[in-house]
Amino acid sequence: MKMDKGNGEKKEFFQLNRRRFLSLSGILGLALIAGKPDITMAIAEKEGKMTYQVKDYNRLIGMEGFSETLLKNHFTLYQGYVTNTNKLMDGLNQLLKEGKTGTPEYAELKRRLGWEFNGMRLHEYYFENLGGKGGIQKGGKLFQKLTESFGSYEAWEKDFKATGSMRGIGWAVLYQDILSGKFINFWINEHDVGHPAGGMPILIMDVFEHAFMIDYGLKRGDYMEAFFRNINWTEVEKRLLLHKG
Numbered sequence: 001m002k003m004d005k006g007n008g009e010k011k012e013f014f015q016l017n018r019r020r021f022l023s024l025s026g027i028l029g030l031a032l033i034a035g036k037p038d039i040t041m042a043i044a045e046k047e048g049k050m051t052y053q054v055k056d057y058n059r060l061i062g063m064e065g066f067s068e069t070l071l072k073n074h075f076t077l078y079q080g081y082v083t084n085t086n087k088l089m090d091g092l093n094q095l096l097k098e099g100k101t102g103t104p105e106y107a108e109l110k111r112r113l114g115w116e117f118n119g120m121r122l123h124e125y126y127f128e129n130l131g132g133k134g135g136i137q138k139g140g141k142l143f144q145k146l147t148e149s150f151g152s153y154e155a156w157e158k159d160f161k162a163t164g165s166m167r168g169i170g171w172a173v174l175y176q177d178i179l180s181g182k183f184i185n186f187w188i189n190e191h192d193v194g195h196p197a198g199g200m201p202i203l204i205m206d207v208f209e210h211a212f213m214i215d216y217g218l219k220r221g222d223y224m225e226a227f228f229r230n231i232n233w234t235e236v237e238k239r240l241l242l243h244k245g
């Protein structure tokens, strides 16, 4: 992908494969494709996804440390976010067509969009970064990057778990700052507050109570240990943005 660095010189900034591009068109990456509606429309048409589709994560059932009941409840909850995201998008488009953008209805639907959309997309990242076996590949790209950003892999893991242990409901997210390439653990309050502008979500951990209470009660730490035993590091590594310069 080419980005204008501001000095008139086009410089290759990221290597993006198609999958990563689609990811970037998610939570915050729209900024990257602003002004390129032809590209986004072409992708949407190719994918046949003018509305968001529920993804199937049944492959996770049987995962050690996560009961079927907990997972099925969680899938149902996720499906509600997909439904509501589509409803909101439809409602907002309708109000736009009717010239009713200056109404309280439009404003409230627009405010709600961040909650429902992120509720959908964060769950997708979360389920997709589960189902793996074995730890992070030592010496791999992500391992190296985490070591550079935190001093050691262990320091990163400690900080990530500390973030996930914070009182409250939300998400612990390892973000990559797309401009500097730096890795930072963020606390995302509920779904829609605290995302860094231009951040690429690399690893997502749900710490809403519904993610663990059925199996672990208040023992969030035990849940986080189970989460770590099941991280799909191969999938996580695919999310990395490879900076050339």
Ligand SMILES: [Fe+2]
Binding pocket: 074, 077, 123, 206, 208, 210, 211
């Ligand atoms: Fe959740």
